[in-house]
Amino acid sequence: MGEKIIKLPDVGEGVAEAELVEWHVKVGDIVQEDMVLAAVMTGKATVEIPSPVEGEVTFRHGEIGDVIATGTVILKIRTPGDDGDSDVEPHIAAPQPEKAPEVTPLVVEPKQQPVAEKPKPVTEAASAKPAATSLPKGAGAPRAEGEKPLAPPAVRLRAKEAGVDLRQVPGSGPAGRITHEDLDAFLSRESGGAAAAGLQPNKSVQEVKVVGLRRRIAEKMALAKSRIPHITYVEEVDMTALEELRGRLNGNQKPGKPKLTILPFLMRAMVKAIAEQPGINAHFDDEAGVIRQFGGVHIGIAAQTPSGLVVPVVKHAEARDIFDCAREVTRLSDAAKSGTAQREELSGSTITISSLGAMGGIVSTPVINHPEVAIIGVNKMAIRPHWDGTQFVPRRMMNLSSSFDHRVIDGWDAATFVQRLKALLETPALIFVEE
Template sequence: MGEHTIKMPDVGEGVAEAELVEWSVKPGDLVREDDVLAAVMTDKATVEIPSPVEGEITWLGAEVGDTVSVGSPIVRIKTAGGGDGEAEEIVAEAKPAAPEPEKPAEKPAEERSHKAEKKPAKDTAPKPAAPIMRAAGAPRAEGEKPVASPAVRLRAREAGIDLRQVPGSGPAGRILHEDIDAYLRAGPSQQATAARHADSSVEEIKVIGLRRRIAEKMALAKSRIPHITYVEEIDVTALEDLRAALNASRKADRPKLTILPFLIQAMVVAIRDQPALNAHFDDDAGVVRRYGGVHVGIAAQTDSGLVVPVVRHAEARDLWDSAAEVNRLADAARAGTATREELSGSTITITSLGAMGGVATTPVINHPEVAIVGVNKIMMRPVWDGAAFQPRKMMNLSSSFDHRVIDGWDAARFVQRIKALLEAPAMIFVGE
């Protein structure tokens, strides 16, 4: 038998270390060549580390959340052959992580769990009657987390089953598909009895990967930037009418327009008059850098967390081009395929919660920028026109500014300029 030590690979771009965000294996697992061992993250790019050999995992050299230097040992694998028992060092070749797969793609993890379940053991044979007998009470000690493969967890979520109430018949109490079947056969009365109980458990969730980076960036922004938030109500009735008309008559190769491309264009116009808003403040150097190019970050929520893809050179794009780029970047962010360049370099940011946008928000500035514009949801409201109340489509803009370099008057003037353009949307395109 031989042993191979896998080292942390060079993930490219001169990166000397990366954060370990996921293990796909554990000691005792059998792996084939090219099976994914782990995933690491640098900036906002996730890279998978495949196994260069076939064998059994004997040792893992880091925990999820640890920062690992390139060239450091991270995995040891026992392989057939060799005979001298000496460890051979191998540097794995990293590869970009595939986009977030559909749920059936979790099969490799399920196969690994089945391999572990098939290992010979005297007491691991499933006992079909046991789940039914124990369904009426808590099947495990208080606070003990259920152990199950991703496929079993998915099935439980889809069926609305609390896995804490399902007895496991696999090794170490692992919950199998057969246990889910048995729990469902137990009937509603026994399930209801098991479902209601005092829950004193406490789950500790380690902040890692993208969520850690978001936390660090938000803490940096709030600790170093004195925010001033300005909220203004905007009548977007005319804008919504124009948007509907343009969508109804658009060509097949053009994207469907949302409010974001109009807002981007309005911001470009407003920045022509107030270039100080399109800037970075390097507070360490005491320097404000104003940019000629308007690179608009679009805060986008993904399954992994908040990312900010960037519409570059918005000043050189028309309405349709802006819409197409917003759609492309949003799709790439959700799929996890956005590049490092597409997720950096913004000079001013838009944040929107869509239909969940609320009445007003207090957006956090994307450090080191000096301004962020927040879009709230559109609501029909009665508005007094001097003679009667009229139904109008109203929307609030909640915008935050770095009060060290942007005075309240300038912040208000910027928002009022955007308000005037959105309420008379034809003015956005005058002079182009």
């Protein structure tokens, strides 16, 4: 018998450590050659570690969420054959993009209630004896079957809302009249009223470890909010004309042309506005004190996936027409949601759009995608009354909630940029005019 020692391999990209996100084996398992043993994550790529040998797992190091240095022993496998130990760094495939893991709902099993014993037959002699109760002093016994309880309307309403049968509540008032105090005492004996209503307090606490993509998101958001002083500017936009144009273009859609949403129009409007304010399309390296303005407009589209938020990037939007933008947004969104997006498709953005569609609310405060300096937030569209100077008319209105890095973007510049977007979206023909 021999023993193979498996170390965390160099997963490439020059990184010295990786996060352990999955274990596929435990001590005592029998593994086959090339069987996946574990998965580690670096950046937004997950790397599977296969077994180089056949044998039994005798040692496993690390828990889900641990960050492990390259070269650390993570597994030992007892193998048939030659004696002696040997170190093995398994051959791994090129890093693959993070797949959206299945999300398992957290289910708290209710505490099992004890089974009540079958009541014993009551003898005639026993039934003649009054039952002992722990009622408050002066309280009368619960009334007999069919006897109508005496209680004021307010007490009856409270009892009805709590699901309490007043025939079971002893009354301490004259002629057994039930008071608020009697009802409170009854509810107190019934576990604060929850049991009487058929409800039980749930005191369980479920701990969910933050690992994998969720940890990356948390780190990214913490970095952005701790290092970037945000200024958020909100403006409403009349989308009526654009929606009419979009409807006509989709209605006359030719084969092979993608369906247009508002995003391609916004992307093309951003390209034109950025040409006038190139400082918006930039990264701020705050450690080096350098602003890097980019000629290419690479627009990140924040997309929600089963595993969390990812940002696929439409590269060189300045070189794409409106249909090409739509086609690329659809392709990248589908790839992100299915977990097949490549690393280069999830990085390299110079400015980001955040849109929750119909869930967008009236106003939002989007968080800038560090190290970018701006993010454009799209809120939901709704028909609202709009004053045209003489009367109120129904118009399709939508708010843009946009955040800027106040270290390098002044409030005036932020407002100028958003106002330019507003003008382009409200008069969509301007988006197609080459200047």
